[in-house]
Amino acid sequence: MTDKPLYIRVADSDNVAIVVNPGGLPAGTRFESGLVLKEHVPQGHKVALEDLAEKAAVVRYGQILGYTTRPIARGGWINETMIHLPSAPGFDDLPLATAPTLAQPPLEGYGFEGFRNADGSAGTKNLLGISTSVQCVAGVVDHAVKRIKDELLPRFPNVDDVVALNHAYGCGVAINAPDAVIPIRTLQNLVLNPNLGGAVMVVALGCEKLQPERLLPTTAITEAFDDSSIVRLQDEAHQGFGDMVASIMAMAEKRLSVLNKRQRVHCPASDLVVGLQCGGSDAFSGVTANPAVGYAADLLVRAGATVMFSEVTEVRDAIHLLTPRAATEEVARALIREMDWYDRYLAGGSADRSANPSPGNKKGGLSNVVEKALGSIAKSGTSPIVGVLSPGERVDRKGLIYAATPASDFVCGTLQLASGMNIEVFTTGRGTPYGLAMAPVIKVATRTSLAQQWHDLMDLDAGRIATGTATIEEVGWELFRLILEVASGRKKTWADNWGLHNALTLFNPAPIT
């Protein structure tokens, strides 16, 4: 890290830049360009590059973040209280699929060592998944999983772990409400996740609204075994708790035995289904980590992989930059459909997009959701958007996909798992210990200071881009190679090393009863 005062201007038309140095820079600091700070500006926060009158457009990423609430002199600090939030882009006049298709050459010869599944997909882990039809059974399942890990798993060394898919849905819910389709398909698709190897089982109570048969959407899961793949606690055969646990363990053992026969085999990079997300973002997210992830996303798409970006409230204000990139008008209209659904969902609860960003985002220099969105979509790189998924839908094609989800980290992660994600890349500026039990999560720090402080939680330091010690391309390639290493089981993420796994958290926009 150099001591030289540094700022980052993204586009030539920007009239603001962000301060790079840890701790920020004091009043009087002179940059190479001749700019002098009028006051202390915190790290990641914006400084005016020219005198701005009241109601002047604040331009970053070549886009208007909003309009000044007062005059700001060149060298002055611009924080969130000084910018009026503009209206979100309307849906009526958006350009649909108008961007010229960039002919990116295929990237050949890259692959990973994964677990081949009967349905053609590939796992980056070899997990026994124990799904549940209702929260009522969670205590029994947790008890059984602990015993399975202690007593059975040591005998099946090729199985990486046992994962209970506990959740808050299943009963006491308005299961026929229109929006109930979202949590139900999420649970249905979670059991199809490639990292569960097509050998899941379901623990049910018996009297719940969400009957367990609905969680076994294909016969592929059950036909490999001489049982129904369902343990019902209310089964007449269970004389008490001991019998219930024994039933779960016996069914688990059959699946562990089958899963244990699998070995990692070479899989082309096109078998990757990579989810992209950010959380605890700061102003560096959009200039270091997210562009590097975008570069890696382009490499992945060139290598034939599926790449999903998500988080509706964080792309909503940049929708006018995404609809042109849609591969077809139909895809562009699907993007608008998801934004519109979410606008109405928020309005139904008397909320709007201003609920994002969080206080921590603001402390990190992100003034409003426009600035956050412009930085956030950098993760998507430059590929055409070839498909759009509603929350929890399963991916059905290669290339860059928009998977609509809330921005909430664990809700987004859960929905991406349902969509078929076998590995996730997560960028963070403020720092979060986020992790998932069902797929490895590679965490990319936006600042070197975070990467150094959280040395045993951050997997990659993209902050080097801000200080000029690495380029976006270099970090992008590093990340691409790290994804292949982690997917191959040769490198462990820090979250997996410590066993840090967030709860599976379903998105249920319907009422509960």
Add this chain to the structure above:
Amino acid sequence: MTDKPLYIRVADSDNVAIVVNPGGLPAGTRFESGLVLKEHVPQGHKVALEDLAEKAAVVRYGQILGYTTRPIARGGWINETMIHLPSAPGFDDLPLATAPTLAQPPLEGYGFEGFRNADGSAGTKNLLGISTSVQCVAGVVDHAVKRIKDELLPRFPNVDDVVALNHAYGCGVAINAPDAVIPIRTLQNLVLNPNLGGAVMVVALGCEKLQPERLLPTTAITEAFDDSSIVRLQDEAHQGFGDMVASIMAMAEKRLSVLNKRQRVHCPASDLVVGLQCGGSDAFSGVTANPAVGYAADLLVRAGATVMFSEVTEVRDAIHLLTPRAATEEVARALIREMDWYDRYLAGGSADRSANPSPGNKKGGLSNVVEKALGSIAKSGTSPIVGVLSPGERVDRKGLIYAATPASDFVCGTLQLASGMNIEVFTTGRGTPYGLAMAPVIKVATRTSLAQQWHDLMDLDAGRIATGTATIEEVGWELFRLILEVASGRKKTWADNWGLHNALTLFNPAPIT
């Protein structure tokens, strides 16, 4: 259990009864009354006591459950497909606080051995509670709690357990939406639960919307310690994961040391705050377990305790039987306010009360939500209703309280804990292994066959009432005495014996972002 064919008719005006015998009874069965079954009737299901024409009122508990969809002969089976659901009672002409107050004599001399708290409340357990401001920290907290249990807890034998208050709220939520008040006050009030001894701590991330200071609503929690009661993972002092875990463990150790000095002392029964709930109900719930619970509720109220009944969708259709029992017109209007709020909440999601009962309820003989409600309110006994709580509000008086909650078992339980519950009584007919980490849950079986089959999960058999081997009064007294034993730590519930604890599940009617 006798082999004699038995049915139960609740009120003299009932034109249906339910079959008692396990497995049901075959066509041709003749009862003592002379009634002969026309067809097989399953256990707990209704049989017509007289010939019913099409569109005839089906009467049980002296109330109309609905109207027949076809003629049903005396001795015929009446299931849910044969009854039209009537409209819910309107709110305009309900009798308000009109029932004569029953002068029940005080019940003196009953108490339990509990943990006296500084705020005057009493715990039935002595727990270290580690609250969290956001799901982001859950992985780290789980890791730390495991180490606290393994390395610290053995040194503090008077502390019963360490409980992580993990949840899905805190960030990625519309925190300023009007309905966000519910999850926020729930979390605020959970830390005040009597079983946490006024010595909680909060683990926070740092950048979340729900800042941890908001979870420490009184200074009473913090002033006993020389720290802030908050560990922020993003604290500058933390150099990596090891430091975070060390901070949590150090703060936990100080609290364990204080909690460990406490001893059980004699507390009057008036220190009990008993939550009542049912789940996996069947047709026996309303004639065995719930009336016995109602009898115990009356004893508790006479002994000066606080008793809460809940579950809006399960009392909604019996609201006309509750508003007369309100102690004042103001309380009656508060009951109506909560029913009305929930009607509108369900309608907002295009759902209605017909989402309850569950398929398991129906299989158990409960035809519709009217029948479920009539059986459900039996839990409340006969005392006047002296107060009404909105979801997650804290109880502030003795006597019978209506605490409005969803019927969902774990959501209701979480809200009752926030209201200050220190012990719960839970009735079940289909059977559920439900339990809570923060308070003991006494599970009462509605049928002897369930109590026998789930011998190591059910704490009390109320099914003896159906077969005539015990009266409602006898089982009510047994339950009352069992509550005092469990509250004193002298008897362990089966859920606590096996460590079966459901997830803390917040009620968040507001959108997420």
